[in-house]
Amino acid sequence: MTARIVMKLKVKAARLATPSVLHLTLVHPTRPALPAWEPGAHVDLRLPDGKIRQYSLCGDPQDLSAYEIAVKREDAGRGASLWAHQALVEGATAHVSAPRNNFPIREATRHVFVLGGIGVTPGLSMVRKLRAEGAHVAVHFCARSAAEAPLLAELSAACGDRLATWFSSEGRRFDPAAVGPYAAGSVLYVCGPGRLLQAVRDAAGALGWPDESVHAEAFQATLDENFKPEPFEAKLASTGATLHVPADRSLLDVLREHGVTMPSSCELGVCGSCVCGYTEGVVIHRDAAISTADRQDRIAPCVSRARVSVTLDL
Ligand code: FES
Structure with missing residues:
Protein backbone atom coordinates (compact mmCIF):
# COMPACT_ATOMS: atom_id res chain seq x y z
CA MET A 1 0.00 0.00 0.00
CA THR A 2 1.31 3.45 -0.84
CA ALA A 3 2.31 5.58 2.12
CA ARG A 4 -0.12 8.47 2.25
CA ILE A 5 -1.20 10.62 5.15
CA VAL A 6 -4.49 9.36 6.57
CA MET A 7 -6.68 11.94 8.27
CA LYS A 8 -9.60 11.34 10.60
CA LEU A 9 -12.25 13.58 9.10
CA LYS A 10 -15.71 14.29 10.42
CA VAL A 11 -18.84 13.86 8.31
CA LYS A 12 -20.32 17.34 8.33
CA ALA A 13 -23.18 16.55 5.98
CA ALA A 14 -24.53 13.36 4.40
CA ARG A 15 -27.33 13.56 1.87
CA LEU A 16 -28.69 11.31 -0.84
CA ALA A 17 -27.89 12.92 -4.19
CA THR A 18 -29.95 10.19 -5.87
CA PRO A 19 -31.65 7.16 -4.29
CA SER A 20 -28.34 5.26 -4.53
CA VAL A 21 -25.66 7.96 -4.28
CA LEU A 22 -24.57 9.37 -0.92
CA HIS A 23 -22.99 12.83 -1.12
CA LEU A 24 -20.65 13.45 1.83
CA THR A 25 -19.07 16.66 3.08
CA LEU A 26 -16.01 15.95 5.23
CA VAL A 27 -14.17 18.41 7.47
CA HIS A 28 -11.18 18.24 9.79
CA PRO A 29 -12.37 18.27 13.40
CA THR A 30 -9.84 20.92 14.44
CA ARG A 31 -8.00 22.36 11.43
CA PRO A 32 -9.66 24.98 9.23
CA ALA A 33 -7.95 23.84 6.00
CA LEU A 34 -7.36 20.45 4.38
CA PRO A 35 -4.50 19.60 1.99
CA ALA A 36 -4.90 21.28 -1.41
CA TRP A 37 -5.99 19.29 -4.46
CA GLU A 38 -6.36 19.64 -8.21
CA PRO A 39 -9.51 18.85 -10.21
CA GLY A 40 -9.62 15.15 -11.08
CA ALA A 41 -8.00 14.10 -7.77
CA HIS A 42 -9.29 11.33 -5.54
CA VAL A 43 -8.91 10.33 -1.91
CA ASP A 44 -8.68 6.86 -0.42
CA LEU A 45 -11.38 6.03 2.10
CA ARG A 46 -10.14 3.44 4.59
CA LEU A 47 -12.66 0.81 5.65
CA PRO A 48 -12.84 -0.77 9.11
CA ASP A 49 -11.19 -3.95 7.77
CA GLY A 50 -8.19 -1.95 6.53
CA LYS A 51 -9.13 -2.12 2.85
CA ILE A 52 -9.42 1.08 0.89
CA ARG A 53 -11.68 2.46 -1.80
CA GLN A 54 -11.04 5.50 -3.95
CA TYR A 55 -13.47 8.37 -4.40
CA SER A 56 -13.01 11.42 -6.60
CA LEU A 57 -13.29 14.81 -4.97
CA CYS A 58 -16.31 16.59 -6.42
CA GLY A 59 -16.35 19.87 -4.50
CA ASP A 60 -14.60 23.15 -5.14
CA PRO A 61 -10.77 22.92 -5.07
CA GLN A 62 -10.66 26.57 -3.96
CA ASP A 63 -12.57 25.71 -0.78
CA LEU A 64 -10.19 23.76 1.44
CA SER A 65 -12.50 23.88 4.46
CA ALA A 66 -14.11 20.61 3.31
CA TYR A 67 -13.81 17.67 0.91
CA GLU A 68 -16.85 16.41 -0.94
CA ILE A 69 -17.16 12.85 -2.24
CA ALA A 70 -20.07 10.80 -3.59
CA VAL A 71 -20.48 7.09 -2.91
CA LYS A 72 -22.70 4.96 -5.12
CA ARG A 73 -24.35 2.08 -3.28
CA GLU A 74 -23.45 -1.15 -5.08
CA ASP A 75 -25.85 -3.77 -3.77
CA ALA A 76 -23.94 -6.53 -5.56
CA GLY A 77 -20.54 -5.08 -4.64
CA ARG A 78 -18.03 -6.18 -2.02
CA GLY A 79 -19.65 -4.30 0.84
CA ALA A 80 -17.65 -1.08 0.98
CA SER A 81 -20.36 1.16 -0.39
CA LEU A 82 -23.03 -0.47 1.78
CA TRP A 83 -20.84 0.16 4.81
CA ALA A 84 -20.32 3.81 3.79
CA HIS A 85 -24.05 4.37 3.29
CA GLN A 86 -24.82 2.93 6.73
CA ALA A 87 -21.90 4.17 8.80
CA LEU A 88 -21.01 7.57 7.39
CA VAL A 89 -23.81 9.58 8.95
CA GLU A 90 -23.44 13.15 10.17
CA GLY A 91 -20.89 13.31 13.00
CA ALA A 92 -19.22 9.98 12.09
CA THR A 93 -15.46 9.72 11.50
CA ALA A 94 -14.08 8.85 8.08
CA HIS A 95 -10.43 7.81 7.61
CA VAL A 96 -9.37 9.57 4.44
CA SER A 97 -5.99 9.94 2.71
CA ALA A 98 -4.50 13.13 1.34
CA PRO A 99 -5.64 13.64 -2.29
CA ARG A 100 -3.76 12.27 -5.28
CA ASN A 101 -4.42 13.08 -8.91
CA ASN A 102 -4.25 10.34 -11.56
CA PHE A 103 -6.68 12.13 -13.85
CA PRO A 104 -5.42 15.69 -14.38
CA ILE A 105 -6.67 18.29 -16.84
CA ARG A 106 -4.53 18.10 -19.98
CA GLU A 107 -3.14 20.87 -22.16
CA ALA A 108 -5.67 21.31 -24.96
CA THR A 109 -7.66 23.87 -26.89
CA ARG A 110 -10.89 21.86 -26.62
CA HIS A 111 -11.96 19.54 -23.80
CA VAL A 112 -14.69 16.95 -24.45
CA PHE A 113 -16.08 14.94 -21.49
CA VAL A 114 -18.18 11.80 -21.42
CA LEU A 115 -19.37 11.18 -17.86
CA GLY A 116 -21.40 8.11 -16.95
CA GLY A 117 -23.39 8.04 -13.70
CA ILE A 118 -21.09 8.33 -10.69
CA GLY A 119 -18.27 9.07 -13.17
CA VAL A 120 -19.53 12.65 -12.95
CA THR A 121 -17.45 13.20 -9.79
CA PRO A 122 -13.99 13.97 -11.21
CA GLY A 123 -15.50 15.62 -14.28
CA LEU A 124 -17.47 18.11 -12.23
CA SER A 125 -14.44 19.76 -10.63
CA MET A 126 -12.51 19.65 -13.92
CA VAL A 127 -15.33 21.29 -15.87
CA ARG A 128 -15.77 23.96 -13.18
CA LYS A 129 -12.12 24.92 -13.43
CA LEU A 130 -12.02 24.88 -17.23
CA ARG A 131 -15.18 26.96 -17.54
CA ALA A 132 -13.85 29.45 -15.00
CA GLU A 133 -10.76 29.81 -17.20
CA GLY A 134 -12.91 30.33 -20.30
CA ALA A 135 -11.75 27.07 -21.94
CA HIS A 136 -13.72 25.41 -24.72
CA VAL A 137 -15.65 22.56 -23.10
CA ALA A 138 -18.31 20.08 -24.25
CA VAL A 139 -19.85 17.64 -21.75
CA HIS A 140 -21.97 14.52 -22.32
CA PHE A 141 -23.60 13.12 -19.15
CA CYS A 142 -25.23 9.68 -19.32
CA ALA A 143 -27.53 8.10 -16.76
CA ARG A 144 -30.68 6.03 -16.67
CA SER A 145 -32.83 9.05 -15.83
CA ALA A 146 -32.50 12.60 -14.53
CA ALA A 147 -33.55 11.37 -11.07
CA GLU A 148 -30.69 8.85 -11.11
CA ALA A 149 -28.08 11.29 -12.43
CA PRO A 150 -25.88 12.26 -9.44
CA LEU A 151 -24.93 15.92 -9.04
CA LEU A 152 -26.93 16.88 -12.13
CA ALA A 153 -27.85 20.32 -10.78
CA GLU A 154 -24.21 21.07 -9.93
CA LEU A 155 -23.01 19.87 -13.34
CA SER A 156 -25.69 21.88 -15.14
CA ALA A 157 -24.67 24.98 -13.22
CA ALA A 158 -21.00 24.41 -14.11
CA CYS A 159 -21.63 23.63 -17.79
CA GLY A 160 -24.41 25.99 -18.82
CA ASP A 161 -25.20 25.36 -22.49
CA ARG A 162 -22.15 23.09 -22.88
CA LEU A 163 -24.00 20.12 -21.33
CA ALA A 164 -25.78 17.37 -23.31
CA THR A 165 -27.71 14.88 -21.16
CA TRP A 166 -28.40 11.32 -22.25
CA PHE A 167 -31.07 9.58 -20.15
CA SER A 168 -31.85 6.11 -21.50
CA SER A 169 -35.22 5.73 -19.76
CA GLU A 170 -36.28 8.94 -21.44
CA GLY A 171 -35.45 7.66 -24.92
CA ARG A 172 -31.98 9.21 -25.21
CA ARG A 173 -29.47 6.40 -24.96
CA PHE A 174 -25.90 7.71 -25.28
CA ASP A 175 -24.43 7.46 -28.76
CA PRO A 176 -20.61 7.34 -28.40
CA ALA A 177 -20.30 8.85 -31.89
CA ALA A 178 -21.65 12.07 -30.33
CA VAL A 179 -18.04 12.88 -29.31
CA GLY A 180 -17.64 13.85 -32.95
CA PRO A 181 -14.58 13.70 -35.19
CA TYR A 182 -11.16 14.53 -33.80
CA ALA A 183 -9.96 18.10 -34.24
CA ALA A 184 -6.32 19.01 -33.61
CA GLY A 185 -5.70 20.17 -30.03
CA SER A 186 -8.72 18.34 -28.60
CA VAL A 187 -8.69 16.03 -25.63
CA LEU A 188 -11.37 13.53 -24.65
CA TYR A 189 -11.98 12.49 -21.02
CA VAL A 190 -14.18 9.51 -20.23
CA CYS A 191 -15.23 8.61 -16.68
CA GLY A 192 -17.67 5.85 -15.84
CA PRO A 193 -18.12 2.09 -16.00
CA GLY A 194 -15.70 0.02 -18.06
CA ARG A 195 -18.20 -0.74 -20.80
CA LEU A 196 -18.78 3.00 -21.38
CA LEU A 197 -15.02 3.54 -21.57
CA GLN A 198 -14.66 0.80 -24.14
CA ALA A 199 -17.59 2.03 -26.24
CA VAL A 200 -16.21 5.58 -26.27
CA ARG A 201 -12.66 4.43 -27.01
CA ASP A 202 -13.93 2.34 -29.95
CA ALA A 203 -16.07 5.19 -31.32
CA ALA A 204 -13.31 7.76 -30.81
CA GLY A 205 -10.82 5.53 -32.63
CA ALA A 206 -13.20 5.21 -35.57
CA LEU A 207 -13.63 9.01 -35.57
CA GLY A 208 -9.91 9.63 -35.83
CA TRP A 209 -9.09 10.44 -32.17
CA PRO A 210 -5.46 9.42 -31.51
CA ASP A 211 -5.07 7.06 -28.56
CA GLU A 212 -3.03 9.60 -26.62
CA SER A 213 -5.81 12.20 -26.80
CA VAL A 214 -8.28 9.93 -24.97
CA HIS A 215 -8.04 9.78 -21.16
CA ALA A 216 -10.19 7.41 -19.18
CA GLU A 217 -10.96 6.87 -15.52
CA ALA A 218 -12.83 3.68 -14.76
CA PHE A 219 -15.37 3.63 -11.97
CA GLN A 220 -15.76 -0.08 -11.99
CA ALA A 221 -13.41 -2.88 -12.87
CA THR A 222 -14.01 -4.36 -16.30
CA LEU A 223 -13.57 -7.88 -15.08
CA ASP A 224 -15.18 -10.63 -17.10
CA GLU A 225 -17.04 -12.94 -14.74
CA ASN A 226 -16.50 -15.87 -17.11
CA PHE A 227 -12.71 -15.47 -17.00
CA LYS A 228 -11.04 -18.67 -15.75
CA PRO A 229 -7.62 -17.87 -14.27
CA GLU A 230 -4.79 -20.27 -15.08
CA PRO A 231 -1.51 -20.66 -13.20
S1 FES B 1 -3.78 -1.45 -7.28
FE1 FES B 1 -5.02 -0.18 -8.51
S2 FES B 1 -4.56 -0.91 -10.51
FE2 FES B 1 -3.54 -2.29 -9.23
Whole structure:
Protein backbone atom coordinates (compact mmCIF):
# COMPACT_ATOMS: atom_id res chain seq x y z
CA MET A 1 0.00 0.00 0.00
CA THR A 2 1.31 3.45 -0.84
CA ALA A 3 2.31 5.58 2.12
CA ARG A 4 -0.12 8.47 2.25
CA ILE A 5 -1.20 10.62 5.15
CA VAL A 6 -4.49 9.36 6.57
CA MET A 7 -6.68 11.94 8.27
CA LYS A 8 -9.60 11.34 10.60
CA LEU A 9 -12.25 13.58 9.10
CA LYS A 10 -15.71 14.29 10.42
CA VAL A 11 -18.84 13.86 8.31
CA LYS A 12 -20.32 17.34 8.33
CA ALA A 13 -23.18 16.55 5.98
CA ALA A 14 -24.53 13.36 4.40
CA ARG A 15 -27.33 13.56 1.87
CA LEU A 16 -28.69 11.31 -0.84
CA ALA A 17 -27.89 12.92 -4.19
CA THR A 18 -29.95 10.19 -5.87
CA PRO A 19 -31.65 7.16 -4.29
CA SER A 20 -28.34 5.26 -4.53
CA VAL A 21 -25.66 7.96 -4.28
CA LEU A 22 -24.57 9.37 -0.92
CA HIS A 23 -22.99 12.83 -1.12
CA LEU A 24 -20.65 13.45 1.83
CA THR A 25 -19.07 16.66 3.08
CA LEU A 26 -16.01 15.95 5.23
CA VAL A 27 -14.17 18.41 7.47
CA HIS A 28 -11.18 18.24 9.79
CA PRO A 29 -12.37 18.27 13.40
CA THR A 30 -9.84 20.92 14.44
CA ARG A 31 -8.00 22.36 11.43
CA PRO A 32 -9.66 24.98 9.23
CA ALA A 33 -7.95 23.84 6.00
CA LEU A 34 -7.36 20.45 4.38
CA PRO A 35 -4.50 19.60 1.99
CA ALA A 36 -4.90 21.28 -1.41
CA TRP A 37 -5.99 19.29 -4.46
CA GLU A 38 -6.36 19.64 -8.21
CA PRO A 39 -9.51 18.85 -10.21
CA GLY A 40 -9.62 15.15 -11.08
CA ALA A 41 -8.00 14.10 -7.77
CA HIS A 42 -9.29 11.33 -5.54
CA VAL A 43 -8.91 10.33 -1.91
CA ASP A 44 -8.68 6.86 -0.42
CA LEU A 45 -11.38 6.03 2.10
CA ARG A 46 -10.14 3.44 4.59
CA LEU A 47 -12.66 0.81 5.65
CA PRO A 48 -12.84 -0.77 9.11
CA ASP A 49 -11.19 -3.95 7.77
CA GLY A 50 -8.19 -1.95 6.53
CA LYS A 51 -9.13 -2.12 2.85
CA ILE A 52 -9.42 1.08 0.89
CA ARG A 53 -11.68 2.46 -1.80
CA GLN A 54 -11.04 5.50 -3.95
CA TYR A 55 -13.47 8.37 -4.40
CA SER A 56 -13.01 11.42 -6.60
CA LEU A 57 -13.29 14.81 -4.97
CA CYS A 58 -16.31 16.59 -6.42
CA GLY A 59 -16.35 19.87 -4.50
CA ASP A 60 -14.60 23.15 -5.14
CA PRO A 61 -10.77 22.92 -5.07
CA GLN A 62 -10.66 26.57 -3.96
CA ASP A 63 -12.57 25.71 -0.78
CA LEU A 64 -10.19 23.76 1.44
CA SER A 65 -12.50 23.88 4.46
CA ALA A 66 -14.11 20.61 3.31
CA TYR A 67 -13.81 17.67 0.91
CA GLU A 68 -16.85 16.41 -0.94
CA ILE A 69 -17.16 12.85 -2.24
CA ALA A 70 -20.07 10.80 -3.59
CA VAL A 71 -20.48 7.09 -2.91
CA LYS A 72 -22.70 4.96 -5.12
CA ARG A 73 -24.35 2.08 -3.28
CA GLU A 74 -23.45 -1.15 -5.08
CA ASP A 75 -25.85 -3.77 -3.77
CA ALA A 76 -23.94 -6.53 -5.56
CA GLY A 77 -20.54 -5.08 -4.64
CA ARG A 78 -18.03 -6.18 -2.02
CA GLY A 79 -19.65 -4.30 0.84
CA ALA A 80 -17.65 -1.08 0.98
CA SER A 81 -20.36 1.16 -0.39
CA LEU A 82 -23.03 -0.47 1.78
CA TRP A 83 -20.84 0.16 4.81
CA ALA A 84 -20.32 3.81 3.79
CA HIS A 85 -24.05 4.37 3.29
CA GLN A 86 -24.82 2.93 6.73
CA ALA A 87 -21.90 4.17 8.80
CA LEU A 88 -21.01 7.57 7.39
CA VAL A 89 -23.81 9.58 8.95
CA GLU A 90 -23.44 13.15 10.17
CA GLY A 91 -20.89 13.31 13.00
CA ALA A 92 -19.22 9.98 12.09
CA THR A 93 -15.46 9.72 11.50
CA ALA A 94 -14.08 8.85 8.08
CA HIS A 95 -10.43 7.81 7.61
CA VAL A 96 -9.37 9.57 4.44
CA SER A 97 -5.99 9.94 2.71
CA ALA A 98 -4.50 13.13 1.34
CA PRO A 99 -5.64 13.64 -2.29
CA ARG A 100 -3.76 12.27 -5.28
CA ASN A 101 -4.42 13.08 -8.91
CA ASN A 102 -4.25 10.34 -11.56
CA PHE A 103 -6.68 12.13 -13.85
CA PRO A 104 -5.42 15.69 -14.38
CA ILE A 105 -6.67 18.29 -16.84
CA ARG A 106 -4.53 18.10 -19.98
CA GLU A 107 -3.14 20.87 -22.16
CA ALA A 108 -5.67 21.31 -24.96
CA THR A 109 -7.66 23.87 -26.89
CA ARG A 110 -10.89 21.86 -26.62
CA HIS A 111 -11.96 19.54 -23.80
CA VAL A 112 -14.69 16.95 -24.45
CA PHE A 113 -16.08 14.94 -21.49
CA VAL A 114 -18.18 11.80 -21.42
CA LEU A 115 -19.37 11.18 -17.86
CA GLY A 116 -21.40 8.11 -16.95
CA GLY A 117 -23.39 8.04 -13.70
CA ILE A 118 -21.09 8.33 -10.69
CA GLY A 119 -18.27 9.07 -13.17
CA VAL A 120 -19.53 12.65 -12.95
CA THR A 121 -17.45 13.20 -9.79
CA PRO A 122 -13.99 13.97 -11.21
CA GLY A 123 -15.50 15.62 -14.28
CA LEU A 124 -17.47 18.11 -12.23
CA SER A 125 -14.44 19.76 -10.63
CA MET A 126 -12.51 19.65 -13.92
CA VAL A 127 -15.33 21.29 -15.87
CA ARG A 128 -15.77 23.96 -13.18
CA LYS A 129 -12.12 24.92 -13.43
CA LEU A 130 -12.02 24.88 -17.23
CA ARG A 131 -15.18 26.96 -17.54
CA ALA A 132 -13.85 29.45 -15.00
CA GLU A 133 -10.76 29.81 -17.20
CA GLY A 134 -12.91 30.33 -20.30
CA ALA A 135 -11.75 27.07 -21.94
CA HIS A 136 -13.72 25.41 -24.72
CA VAL A 137 -15.65 22.56 -23.10
CA ALA A 138 -18.31 20.08 -24.25
CA VAL A 139 -19.85 17.64 -21.75
CA HIS A 140 -21.97 14.52 -22.32
CA PHE A 141 -23.60 13.12 -19.15
CA CYS A 142 -25.23 9.68 -19.32
CA ALA A 143 -27.53 8.10 -16.76
CA ARG A 144 -30.68 6.03 -16.67
CA SER A 145 -32.83 9.05 -15.83
CA ALA A 146 -32.50 12.60 -14.53
CA ALA A 147 -33.55 11.37 -11.07
CA GLU A 148 -30.69 8.85 -11.11
CA ALA A 149 -28.08 11.29 -12.43
CA PRO A 150 -25.88 12.26 -9.44
CA LEU A 151 -24.93 15.92 -9.04
CA LEU A 152 -26.93 16.88 -12.13
CA ALA A 153 -27.85 20.32 -10.78
CA GLU A 154 -24.21 21.07 -9.93
CA LEU A 155 -23.01 19.87 -13.34
CA SER A 156 -25.69 21.88 -15.14
CA ALA A 157 -24.67 24.98 -13.22
CA ALA A 158 -21.00 24.41 -14.11
CA CYS A 159 -21.63 23.63 -17.79
CA GLY A 160 -24.41 25.99 -18.82
CA ASP A 161 -25.20 25.36 -22.49
CA ARG A 162 -22.15 23.09 -22.88
CA LEU A 163 -24.00 20.12 -21.33
CA ALA A 164 -25.78 17.37 -23.31
CA THR A 165 -27.71 14.88 -21.16
CA TRP A 166 -28.40 11.32 -22.25
CA PHE A 167 -31.07 9.58 -20.15
CA SER A 168 -31.85 6.11 -21.50
CA SER A 169 -35.22 5.73 -19.76
CA GLU A 170 -36.28 8.94 -21.44
CA GLY A 171 -35.45 7.66 -24.92
CA ARG A 172 -31.98 9.21 -25.21
CA ARG A 173 -29.47 6.40 -24.96
CA PHE A 174 -25.90 7.71 -25.28
CA ASP A 175 -24.43 7.46 -28.76
CA PRO A 176 -20.61 7.34 -28.40
CA ALA A 177 -20.30 8.85 -31.89
CA ALA A 178 -21.65 12.07 -30.33
CA VAL A 179 -18.04 12.88 -29.31
CA GLY A 180 -17.64 13.85 -32.95
CA PRO A 181 -14.58 13.70 -35.19
CA TYR A 182 -11.16 14.53 -33.80
CA ALA A 183 -9.96 18.10 -34.24
CA ALA A 184 -6.32 19.01 -33.61
CA GLY A 185 -5.70 20.17 -30.03
CA SER A 186 -8.72 18.34 -28.60
CA VAL A 187 -8.69 16.03 -25.63
CA LEU A 188 -11.37 13.53 -24.65
CA TYR A 189 -11.98 12.49 -21.02
CA VAL A 190 -14.18 9.51 -20.23
CA CYS A 191 -15.23 8.61 -16.68
CA GLY A 192 -17.67 5.85 -15.84
CA PRO A 193 -18.12 2.09 -16.00
CA GLY A 194 -15.70 0.02 -18.06
CA ARG A 195 -18.20 -0.74 -20.80
CA LEU A 196 -18.78 3.00 -21.38
CA LEU A 197 -15.02 3.54 -21.57
CA GLN A 198 -14.66 0.80 -24.14
CA ALA A 199 -17.59 2.03 -26.24
CA VAL A 200 -16.21 5.58 -26.27
CA ARG A 201 -12.66 4.43 -27.01
CA ASP A 202 -13.93 2.34 -29.95
CA ALA A 203 -16.07 5.19 -31.32
CA ALA A 204 -13.31 7.76 -30.81
CA GLY A 205 -10.82 5.53 -32.63
CA ALA A 206 -13.20 5.21 -35.57
CA LEU A 207 -13.63 9.01 -35.57
CA GLY A 208 -9.91 9.63 -35.83
CA TRP A 209 -9.09 10.44 -32.17
CA PRO A 210 -5.46 9.42 -31.51
CA ASP A 211 -5.07 7.06 -28.56
CA GLU A 212 -3.03 9.60 -26.62
CA SER A 213 -5.81 12.20 -26.80
CA VAL A 214 -8.28 9.93 -24.97
CA HIS A 215 -8.04 9.78 -21.16
CA ALA A 216 -10.19 7.41 -19.18
CA GLU A 217 -10.96 6.87 -15.52
CA ALA A 218 -12.83 3.68 -14.76
CA PHE A 219 -15.37 3.63 -11.97
CA GLN A 220 -15.76 -0.08 -11.99
CA ALA A 221 -13.41 -2.88 -12.87
CA THR A 222 -14.01 -4.36 -16.30
CA LEU A 223 -13.57 -7.88 -15.08
CA ASP A 224 -15.18 -10.63 -17.10
CA GLU A 225 -17.04 -12.94 -14.74
CA ASN A 226 -16.50 -15.87 -17.11
CA PHE A 227 -12.71 -15.47 -17.00
CA LYS A 228 -11.04 -18.67 -15.75
CA PRO A 229 -7.62 -17.87 -14.27
CA GLU A 230 -4.79 -20.27 -15.08
CA PRO A 231 -1.51 -20.66 -13.20
CA PHE A 232 1.60 -19.08 -14.72
CA GLU A 233 5.23 -18.28 -13.94
CA ALA A 234 6.56 -14.79 -13.25
CA LYS A 235 10.29 -14.17 -13.65
CA LEU A 236 11.99 -11.18 -11.99
CA ALA A 237 14.41 -9.58 -14.44
CA SER A 238 16.69 -8.23 -11.67
CA THR A 239 17.34 -11.53 -9.88
CA GLY A 240 16.25 -14.18 -12.36
CA ALA A 241 13.97 -15.69 -9.67
CA THR A 242 10.91 -17.50 -11.03
CA LEU A 243 7.72 -17.34 -8.97
CA HIS A 244 4.75 -19.62 -9.43
CA VAL A 245 1.39 -17.80 -9.52
CA PRO A 246 -1.41 -20.29 -8.76
CA ALA A 247 -4.83 -19.89 -10.40
CA ASP A 248 -6.41 -18.64 -7.19
CA ARG A 249 -3.79 -15.96 -6.32
CA SER A 250 -3.04 -12.61 -7.88
CA LEU A 251 0.42 -11.79 -9.25
CA LEU A 252 0.51 -8.88 -6.78
CA ASP A 253 -0.06 -11.20 -3.81
CA VAL A 254 2.63 -13.62 -4.98
CA LEU A 255 5.17 -10.82 -5.51
CA ARG A 256 4.57 -9.51 -2.00
CA GLU A 257 4.73 -12.98 -0.54
CA HIS A 258 8.24 -13.23 -1.99
CA GLY A 259 9.34 -9.94 -0.48
CA VAL A 260 8.88 -7.69 -3.50
CA THR A 261 7.62 -4.33 -2.27
CA MET A 262 4.74 -3.26 -4.47
CA PRO A 263 2.54 -0.20 -4.06
CA SER A 264 -1.19 -0.65 -4.53
CA SER A 265 -4.41 1.10 -3.82
CA CYS A 266 -7.64 -0.11 -5.45
CA GLU A 267 -6.50 -3.71 -6.18
CA LEU A 268 -9.25 -3.70 -8.79
CA GLY A 269 -7.23 -2.73 -11.85
CA VAL A 270 -8.56 0.80 -11.79
CA CYS A 271 -6.06 3.17 -10.16
CA GLY A 272 -2.73 2.27 -11.75
CA SER A 273 -0.79 2.31 -8.44
CA CYS A 274 0.61 -1.21 -8.83
CA VAL A 275 1.55 -0.97 -12.52
CA CYS A 276 5.06 -2.17 -13.40
CA GLY A 277 6.93 -3.03 -16.58
CA TYR A 278 7.38 -6.37 -18.32
CA THR A 279 9.79 -7.37 -21.03
CA GLU A 280 8.63 -10.78 -22.23
CA GLY A 281 5.49 -12.89 -22.23
CA VAL A 282 1.88 -12.73 -23.31
CA VAL A 283 -0.05 -10.70 -20.74
CA ILE A 284 -3.80 -11.05 -20.21
CA HIS A 285 -4.66 -7.45 -19.38
CA ARG A 286 -7.69 -7.20 -17.09
CA ASP A 287 -7.27 -3.64 -15.84
CA ALA A 288 -8.80 -0.34 -16.86
CA ALA A 289 -5.75 1.69 -15.87
CA ILE A 290 -3.22 1.14 -18.67
CA SER A 291 -3.69 2.67 -22.13
CA THR A 292 -3.69 0.42 -25.18
CA ALA A 293 -0.33 1.83 -26.26
CA ASP A 294 1.27 1.08 -22.88
CA ARG A 295 -0.02 -2.50 -22.75
CA GLN A 296 2.98 -3.65 -24.79
CA ASP A 297 5.23 -3.29 -21.77
CA ARG A 298 3.12 -2.43 -18.67
CA ILE A 299 1.08 -4.74 -16.45
CA ALA A 300 -1.26 -4.20 -13.47
CA PRO A 301 -0.35 -7.19 -11.27
CA CYS A 302 -3.39 -6.77 -8.98
CA VAL A 303 -5.70 -8.17 -11.69
CA SER A 304 -3.73 -9.03 -14.82
CA ARG A 305 -2.14 -12.38 -15.55
CA ALA A 306 -0.01 -14.06 -18.19
CA ARG A 307 -0.25 -16.97 -20.55
CA VAL A 308 2.36 -19.50 -19.33
CA SER A 309 4.99 -16.94 -18.23
CA VAL A 310 5.98 -13.30 -18.02
CA THR A 311 9.26 -11.55 -17.27
CA LEU A 312 8.72 -8.54 -15.03
CA ASP A 313 10.93 -5.48 -15.06
CA LEU A 314 11.42 -5.72 -11.31
S1 FES B 1 -3.78 -1.45 -7.28
FE1 FES B 1 -5.02 -0.18 -8.51
S2 FES B 1 -4.56 -0.91 -10.51
FE2 FES B 1 -3.54 -2.29 -9.23
